[in-house]
Amino acid sequence: MLQHIAIVGSGPSGLFCADALIRQNPALRIDVFDRLPTPYGLVRFGVAPDHQGTKAITRQFDRLFANQQIRFCGKLEVGTTLPLAVLRQFYDAVILAVGAHQDRPLGIPGAGLAGVYGSMAFVGWYNGHPDFAGLAPLLDRPGLAVIGQGNVAVDIARLLGKSPAELASSDICAHAARAIQAAPLSDIYMIGRRGPVEASFTSAELAELGKLERVRPVLRRSDLPENLPSGLDPSEAKVKERNLQLLHDYAARDDDKPVRLHFLFHSAPQAILGDQRVEALAVAGGTKPLELGCVIGAIGYSTQALGDLPAPDAAGRLPNQDGLIEAGLYTLGWAKRGPSGTIPTNRSEAKAVADRLLADFADDTAPAKAGGAGLDAWLRQQGIIASDFAAWKRIEAREAAAARPGAPREKLAQWAELDQAIQDTQQQQAQQ
Numbered sequence: 001m002l003q004h005i006a007i008v009g010s011g012p013s014g015l016f017c018a019d020a021l022i023r024q025n026p027a028l029r030i031d032v033f034d035r036l037p038t039p040y041g042l043v044r045f046g047v048a049p050d051h052q053g054t055k056a057i058t059r060q061f062d063r064l065f066a067n068q069q070i071r072f073c074g075k076l077e078v079g080t081t082l083p084l085a086v087l088r089q090f091y092d093a094v095i096l097a098v099g100a101h102q103d104r105p106l107g108i109p110g111a112g113l114a115g116v117y118g119s120m121a122f123v124g125w126y127n128g129h130p131d132f133a134g135l136a137p138l139l140d141r142p143g144l145a146v147i148g149q150g151n152v153a154v155d156i157a158r159l160l161g162k163s164p165a166e167l168a169s170s171d172i173c174a175h176a177a178r179a180i181q182a183a184p185l186s187d188i189y190m191i192g193r194r195g196p197v198e199a200s201f202t203s204a205e206l207a208e209l210g211k212l213e214r215v216r217p218v219l220r221r222s223d224l225p226e227n228l229p230s231g232l233d234p235s236e237a238k239v240k241e242r243n244l245q246l247l248h249d250y251a252a253r254d255d256d257k258p259v260r261l262h263f264l265f266h267s268a269p270q271a272i273l274g275d276q277r278v279e280a281l282a283v284a285g286g287t288k289p290l291e292l293g294c295v296i297g298a299i300g301y302s303t304q305a306l307g308d309l310p311a312p313d314a315a316g317r318l319p320n321q322d323g324l325i326e327a328g329l330y331t332l333g334w335a336k337r338g339p340s341g342t343i344p345t346n347r348s349e350a351k352a353v354a355d356r357l358l359a360d361f362a363d364d365t366a367p368a369k370a371g372g373a374g375l376d377a378w379l380r381q382q383g384i385i386a387s388d389f390a391a392w393k394r395i396e397a398r399e400a401a402a403a404r405p406g407a408p409r410e411k412l413a414q415w416a417e418l419d420q421a422i423q424d425t426q427q428q429q430a431q432q
Contacts, residue, residue: 002361003029004371006091008078010034011041012343013333014097015061016350018070024358030070031091031372035077036130037387037418038395039065041099043343045129048155049172050162052408057343065389071372074387075422079307081384090374092364093328093357096309100301100316100334106147110272111297114138119152119298126159126176128411130418133175138277139183141293145281147269148298149192149199156296157188158208161215161259168406173413188215189290191264191283196224196247199265203242209261210250216257217250223265224248301339323353330357391425 005021007014010032018030038044040058047054065072076082078098088094103118105111115138124132144160146153159172164181172180192199209217224247228240247263264283272295273280280289302316310329313319317338318331325331332353333346379386398421399409412418 001366001368002092002358002364003027003368004091005030005357006087006094007032007097008084008087008094009041009097009099009333009335010039010072010074011097011099011333012043012057013099013346013350014041014095015039015064016347017095017097017332017354019060019064020351020354021358022064022067022069024354026069028069029371031073031375032070033073033076033078033082033087035075035081037074037391037422039072039074039389039392045124045127047127047343048159049127049170050159050167052170054343055171072389072392074392076384076386077306079309082379084308086378087375088328090370090372090378092366092369092371093330093361095353095357096318096325096329096331096335097333098303098306098309098318098331098335100303100339102302102304102316103297104300104302104316106269106272106295106297106299108269108271110274110278113272113274113278114276115274115278115293116272116295117297119146119148119156119296120301122156122296123152126172126180128171128173128413130413130415133173133413137179138294139179139185141291142184142186143189143290143292144185144187144294144296145189145191145269145290145292146296146298147191148300149190149194149201149263149265150298150300151201151205153190153298154201154205154209156298157190157261158205158212158215160185160188161212161261163213166213168404169408171403171407171409171411173411174404175413185259187260187262189262189264189281189292191267191269191281193266193268195265196244196263197228197240199243201243203239203246206243206246210246212257214257215259215261216253216255218260218262219247219251220265221251223263224251301334303335323349323356324360327360385426387422388425390429391422394425395421 007018021028043055043058103120117137121132125135146156167177268284270282270284273289278292278295280291282289303312305311310318318335320331320336323330323332330353332349395412399411402410
């Protein structure tokens with residue numbers, strides 16, 4: 001009998017799936033696990049801090065956790081602290097919505113120099129992820145390169161070019177805002193191996209780059225075709241036509257702004273140059289290396305191998321058949337399909353995986369497992385204390401109280417701050 005479900009990962013894919021499951025079977029008990037004490041995953045730590053409209057989806061997720069049938073279990077790393085094998089002992093089905101948190105390596109000489117960062121770490125730094133709050137990236141030179149031409153690369157370039165006034169209503173962390181404001185950046189290079197038609201940024205993201213106070217997009221006209229190639233899917237062609245129009249508009253500009261954003265298409269990075277730190281980047285076809293102090297790789301992510309979780313395949317995904325890994329074990333989101341799509345993409349996929357799971361258990365007559373009660377007993381035996389949704393709400397309240405004027409929050413980005421909020425919540429609960 002299907003009664004207890006564990007979802008590993010509290011990002012959009014996992015929570016959309018919880019919503020789809022509970023709508024179809026309100027009697028289910030669903031526990032959502034995360035290694036962090038803060039839920040919402042990609043929305044909190046991946047969405048750009050100046051895209052507050054996108055982050056508004058968390059209000060829907062807050063309502064989901066108000067359902068007594070759904071529980072948040074934070075500060076539990078499934079695979080290590082909490083082995084997957086133990087989780088499967090207590091839950092009838094387990095869904096791995098663990099995302100893809102490992103940067104794909106640049107794979108070029110010099111990638112190990114100081115001043116080279118993956119976008120997961122760099123985005124985590126300005127978004128207040130506690131693993132990356134102490135990153136302190138080297139932003140002390142006029143030149144910086146972002147390798148990649150997807151939306152993540154565009155987000156990084158845009159945020160680095162924004163003025164303090166443009167960042168005022170965002171929830172960028174104060175430590176990152178100060179570092180960006182102090183950086184002497186004059187040339188940001190966004191570098192891709194492919195051409196402008198093949199670039200994977202969306203038109204909305206690209207259009208934002210043309211509205212910045214301090215930034216002038218710079219392009220080589222010779223890189224821009226006049227028309228799209230034939231044979232493109234109509235919906236794809238519409239986006240790419242708009243992208244090409246925007247790029248032509250940028251190429252025609254001659255703004256006098258202090259920061260130049262160079263689009264380098266058909267430009268394969270060859271080597272990062274320097275002694276102890278980044279000094280320059282050699283690019284195929286370039287006449288001379290670009291003088292830089294920092295390189296950020298934004299070329300994609302893979303799911304991380306962790307403890308007794310299934311090992312990812314060569315493409316960085318958990319091996320699955322339409323979301324099914326093996327009987328009783330499922331996956332979805334980036335761990336299932338790779339790092340593609342937008343947050344709404346996860347909604348339809350989550351519904352499909354939920355439908356499959358419910359269909360798989362439609363004729364199941366095995367007794368229901370112990371669920372959360374059994375797991376809680378195991379955690380007590382191990383001396384492990386998880387954080388809960390009440391602790392998250394205390395963290396959220398402290399962040400709102402610490403916000404600068406006009407900003408929605410100042411994130412608690414240090415583990416010590418987060419742990420203190422959790423301890424305060426647990427002490428309060430013990431006194432009640």
